[in-house]
Amino acid sequence: MPTLRPDHRELMIHRIDGCDTTPKLFLKKALERGERIALREKDMGVWQSYSWRHFHARAMQIAYGLRALGLQRGDAVAILGEDCKEWIWADMGAMLAGGVVCGIYPTSQPPQVRFCLEDCRARVLFVENEEQLDKYLEVRDELPGILAVYYFDRKGLRGFTDPLVHPIEALYDSGEAIWAHEGGAIESLVAAGLPDDPAVIVYTSGTTGRPKGALIPHRALMFQMTAAPEHFRLGPDDELLTYLPLCHLAERLFSLTLPLATGATINLAESPAAVPMNLRELSPTVIFGVPRIWEKSYSRVVTLMSEAGWLGRRLYAAALAVGTRRAQALVEGRAPAALDALLFRLADRFVFRNIKELLGLDRARFMVSGAAPISDSLLRWYLALGLPIAELYGQTETGIATITQRGEFKPGTVGRPLPGVDVRIAENGEILVRSDGQFAGYLNQPETTAQTVVDGWIHTGDVGRLDADGSLRITDRIKDIIITAGGKNITPSLIENELKYSAYISDSVVIGDRRSFLTALIMLDKENVEHHAQAQGIPFTDYRSLCARPEIVALIDSELARVNTRFSSVEQVKRFRLIDVLLTADDEELTPTMKLKRNIVSQKYRALIDEMYAAGTSARPADPQEKAR
Numbered sequence: 001m002p003t004l005r006p007d008h009r010e011l012m013i014h015r016i017d018g019c020d021t022t023p024k025l026f027l028k029k030a031l032e033r034g035e036r037i038a039l040r041e042k043d044m045g046v047w048q049s050y051s052w053r054h055f056h057a058r059a060m061q062i063a064y065g066l067r068a069l070g071l072q073r074g075d076a077v078a079i080l081g082e083d084c085k086e087w088i089w090a091d092m093g094a095m096l097a098g099g100v101v102c103g104i105y106p107t108s109q110p111p112q113v114r115f116c117l118e119d120c121r122a123r124v125l126f127v128e129n130e131e132q133l134d135k136y137l138e139v140r141d142e143l144p145g146i147l148a149v150y151y152f153d154r155k156g157l158r159g160f161t162d163p164l165v166h167p168i169e170a171l172y173d174s175g176e177a178i179w180a181h182e183g184g185a186i187e188s189l190v191a192a193g194l195p196d197d198p199a200v201i202v203y204t205s206g207t208t209g210r211p212k213g214a215l216i217p218h219r220a221l222m223f224q225m226t227a228a229p230e231h232f233r234l235g236p237d238d239e240l241l242t243y244l245p246l247c248h249l250a251e252r253l254f255s256l257t258l259p260l261a262t263g264a265t266i267n268l269a270e271s272p273a274a275v276p277m278n279l280r281e282l283s284p285t286v287i288f289g290v291p292r293i294w295e296k297s298y299s300r301v302v303t304l305m306s307e308a309g310w311l312g313r314r315l316y317a318a319a320l321a322v323g324t325r326r327a328q329a330l331v332e333g334r335a336p337a338a339l340d341a342l343l344f345r346l347a348d349r350f351v352f353r354n355i356k357e358l359l360g361l362d363r364a365r366f367m368v369s370g371a372a373p374i375s376d377s378l379l380r381w382y383l384a385l386g387l388p389i390a391e392l393y394g395q396t397e398t399g400i401a402t403i404t405q406r407g408e409f410k411p412g413t414v415g416r417p418l419p420g421v422d423v424r425i426a427e428n429g430e431i432l433v434r435s436d437g438q439f440a441g442y443l444n445q446p447e448t449t450a451q452t453v454v455d456g457w458i459h460t461g462d463v464g465r466l467d468a469d470g471s472l473r474i475t476d477r478i479k480d481i482i483i484t485a486g487g488k489n490i491t492p493s494l495i496e497n498e499l500k501y502s503a504y505i506s507d508s509v510v511i512g513d514r515r516s517f518l519t520a521l522i523m524l525d526k527e528n529v530e531h532h533a534q535a536q537g538i539p540f541t542d543y544r545s546l547c548a549r550p551e552i553v554a555l556i557d558s559e560l561a562r563v564n565t566r567f568s569s570v571e572q573v574k575r576f577r578l579i580d581v582l583l584t585a586d587d588e589e590l591t592p593t594m595k596l597k598r599n600i601v602s603q604k605y606r607a608l609i610d611e612m613y614a615a616g617t618s619a620r621p622a623d624p625q626e627k628a629r
Helices: 022-033 052-069 085-096 110-119 130-142 168-181 185-191 218-227 249-262 272-282 291-307 310-331 338-359 376-384 446-452 492-500 526-535 543-548 550-564 598-604 606-614
Strands: 037-043 046-051 076-080 100-104 122-127 148-151 165-167 198-203 213-217 239-242 265-268 286-289 366-369 389-395 399-403 422-425 430-434 457-466 472-477 505-511 518-524 573-578
Touching: 022 052, 022 085, 022 185, 022 218, 022 249, 037 052, 037 085, 046 052, 052 085, 052 168, 052 185, 076 085, 076 110, 076 130, 085 100, 085 122, 085 168, 085 185, 100 110, 110 122, 110 130, 122 130, 130 148, 148 168, 165 168, 198 218, 198 249, 213 218, 218 249, 218 399, 239 249, 239 272, 239 286, 249 265, 249 286, 249 399, 272 291, 272 338, 286 291, 291 310, 291 338, 291 376, 291 492, 291 505, 291 526, 310 338, 310 376, 376 389, 376 492, 422 457, 446 457, 472 492, 492 505, 492 518, 492 550, 505 598, 518 543, 518 550, 518 606, 526 543, 526 550, 543 550, 550 573, 573 606, 598 606
Parallel strands: 037 265, 076 100, 076 122, 100 198, 122 148, 148 165, 239 265, 286 366, 366 389, 518 573
Antiparallel strands: 037 046, 198 213, 389 399, 422 430, 430 457, 457 472, 505 518
């Protein structure tokens, strides 16, 4: 029976081949696909393939093993580790057993792990390896509800014994034995599942308070499988590269949910650092990338062109000029001139094809960016190469809400709402979203849920506007809007995105709330800046010394000057400082998608910020060395 939202709008049941929950669809599709490849993972440097039959067997073994352990419908099963095939087996096995999967970011520290496990009342924990197991062992005395812990990787644990801790193989074996005697029990359990049963708990970063566990029902996952426009749907011949943590909702939707519906093959990246190499090896047909992935690929081309000979640089410049004219025509909604169309085909054959192969984008038929804002200039560069990138918008609470339509090129927008998604703008400019794909509320936080979901509408915290054709434009987060001392409202993300378009800048945070002018903290693109320093004979010993070199400070100053020309005087950044610590995903300053956390960066580097404003309120100093630490 359909249920009603608080605003009395009827919720629909979304089915694929008669299935209304994720486990039902898995059982049907896994058996149908049999020996077709479900996923690949590298082992000892060689890509290994695993069929849907193998996937089904492992998931069923885990499901039977968990039920025998005492797992009940609705119990939470946590997974702590990097992406791997066992993560996927455990995820589906837990769902088949009626469990609710709670993925924990592999960069989480023991107190964060303890909070998540305690908050969701996890009964079983899967960990990747010794490093992740140690996090649990440090806080285990505070987690009496854990029935068992299973690890995937035996390295460093072969002599380890603990009554609660076992290798995953032990669960495979016990589940296989029970399956042989009680065949059909899991199928019956799955058949009794309902669309509104919780499927996943996704914890937000908690940068402004304690983390919030968003409850995602099966209904929402099924909705996401059916809501994508027809021309963006995946097929059984598509290949994906999975590299974001699978506990991130966007990666789950692209790498677990959509392949389940379509049969597309999942390829697990070796690590975030290996993504460029894995892209070249696989040339996937569908690529979901956070802006940092697209920025790195662009930066690589810029660096290579700086090394190329005179002829190579001239050919690239000429090809890019043709591609840019063609891209501008597409953005303006008109057909490119006949001559430009002809020249573009030549440019593609002799220049762009090589670049696409170099980046692993030569087979890409669908490229999409999400999870953070992306520079308009970057989108235009890819379009000039004949690689249109679709933008999508969504949050953990909303799922994917909007996406760019095929054949539409509108940099600065994130597309129109998916079928079945309602979007409207509140009086204060906040984006409100409503659909069957939204979350069911925050675990153990009814007051926060009531503040976020009002009359069925999710208050996203983002500011935006709708174009005449229904395309959504994101302005910024409400809490991030800068109001200067002169009362001017500034959108920092627009400036930050243009700074990141530089091959030498990895990320930035623009500051200036209640100040008389804007400043910025900037993180270098280590690889490209080191390459520049070596090519120019600039001496340095480590990353910190690189950031301190006056030549590097001058380089970033020139990049900042270029960006400033795109903005009015009041929106220009007058001073900057370089963050001279090489940050990784393990650092609290970065999100799992490698984006600087504004609040934490502003607090942690308060001395640098005060230093920029201590010099007074004048414009950027003429001497760029003044900005070096």
